[in-house]
Amino acid sequence: MLSLNLREEKEKEELVFLCPKATKSKFSRGRRIFEPECEVRTAFERDRDRIIHSKAFRRLKHKTQVFLAPKGDHYRTRLTHTLEVAQIARTIACALRLNVPLTEAIALGHDLGHTPFGHAGEEVLNEILEGGFRHYEQSLRVVDYLEKDGLGLNLTYEVRMGILKHSKGKGPISISSHEEVSLETQVVRFSDVIAYVNHDVDDAIRAGIIKTEDLPEIVLKELGKTHAQRIDTLIKSILWTTRSAEYKKICMEPKKLSALETLRNFLFEKVYFSPFVRREFDKAKRILYSLFEFYFKNFERIEYLVKAKELFPEEDETRLIADYLSGMTDRFALYEYFEHFIPKPWGFGHVEEVIAL
Template sequence: MTVRERTELLEEQILSPYATLAKNSEGRERPEEECEMRTPFQRDRDRIIHCKAFRRLKHKTQVFLSPEGDHYRTRLTHTLEVSQIARTIARGLQLNEDLTEAISLGHDLGHTPFGHAGERVLNDLCEHGFRHNEQSVRVVEKLENEGLGLNLTKEVRDGILCHTSGTQAKTPEGRIVRLADKIAYINHDIDDAVRAGVLDENDIPQQITRVLGTKKSVRIDTLVKSVIRASDGDVIRMEEPIFPLFLELRQFMFQRVYFNPYAKKEEEKVPFLLRTLFEYAKNPAHLPPDLQETALCEGNERAAADFIAGMTDRYAVELFQEISVPKSWDH
């Protein structure tokens, strides 16, 4: 018996009847020989961690654009926090932690530079719209690995696609990630907003903090325990006394932080910058060879969207300056 087979047998013995067992995976688009050491979901996790799109997340904005400080979240640190919260919930419900981790690590691979501000601009520019969850699937199916994609299992790709509003993931592990994403960003965005001076934790209404807690760690602990207590392994949810307060906290963050003029003042520059880059990128001659092939097969707009979505914040700014700011002549 291989290490993988022992792991799959252990899953069958200890996981909940609702869990998605690795041995029952619906498989990959391109069949592959099984690994002796790792289950399919473990292999997916490793492929995501080692891909280029994952590394670029460290230089992509979470909420605050170009923050002056080393302790603000980036898209990468957000992803790691989502993974940890989701894995804790999965373990508590005896669901498949490896599948949960793989979905968590891949859920934001297709996110634009400049956070949701960048996503809104691309959504306006693209004829068929732009949604980062769909782009994340496109990254793992087509854009990574020199155009071959990562060939992930169907369960991981479904969880990545369904981590936002809309259709629920087919697996309970995917549904965990969807809720863990919200728990993570609400709480770490409070932390960053306090650090930025746009919010004081004492500003959070007392009817919320009295139940959820006054500190980030306490709130996350309260919310995670609530999910584990209320979920039956298939339906993933929070307890009724907790969930309305969580929604109230989310609404509070939209009012005080996400739409805060001070916190979002740099976002006013994003539309002009990305529109300039989009027009530039619609010329296939300005694209790398793999995206020139995309332009030929799927159109210039599709290739331009792929190019921009893959940019880090700083690369987008550098390219904008390169094509927009005159340089002195070399003599």
């Protein structure tokens, strides 16, 4: 049988077909722990596959995006958000001849550390942990340490840094001149914002919180009136502007960027901090505060925490509890709350039966 190293062929093709400023898998800075290379997949393809097969990735399907326990099957979850980000990022990376597997890996892993109940969970852990809590830092902690019972996924440097630097919160979407961030990471940063502002508009309209005509005039004029029009406009703006700028960085026409930032600010005011959403967030926060207090007082009784302390003896208990809480799905957090705080009627041994009453 002939020896055929498909990975090496792919690496050679990258050197020929990718744009000069794209990240080449052949020149990756490597992994935290050395591993022999795969004969079939490039380093970034392996990272993408490891993320998809991870437990943290599967849990995203039961984590809130914005609306907690919505009555309907079409509201976004953290998983559907991640898939939308990955698809937008892939489209941009393909068109700009960037490294698509690297872009996909960053996009698919960017929210692995997100908490249950959306940003309500992040607010709780940010208030509890000394030094605060940021989901992108937790995402890196997940892939470095928490997955595979403390072994981590051993991803490449480029994917790890992309996950860490994909988000600026409410800060500037474009990178500043002093930031050393790969073009693929910048693509994911833009794609994340493009995805969430548009699908959150869609979900907020579905929930009856806003109407299309409520959107700021600059958004309707510059980006379009429909979900598809806005995404199409923003992607095309990135492609044309970045190519015109000779790939110095991923960028967007000033008017389109201003409209995107206006839409993001509008959502914070009218949706994320609306009385309807905040009322449910406050309920979720009380659940997580109660769980944190219970785990802190009963640390030695919680099997996960005892095992975590064995794996990470140098970590304090607060940090390990934060890992536990941030990894929970919404429904598991609710299960734990019912288990530890809701009295069970006599004759019913399982919390599922209590919930069903």
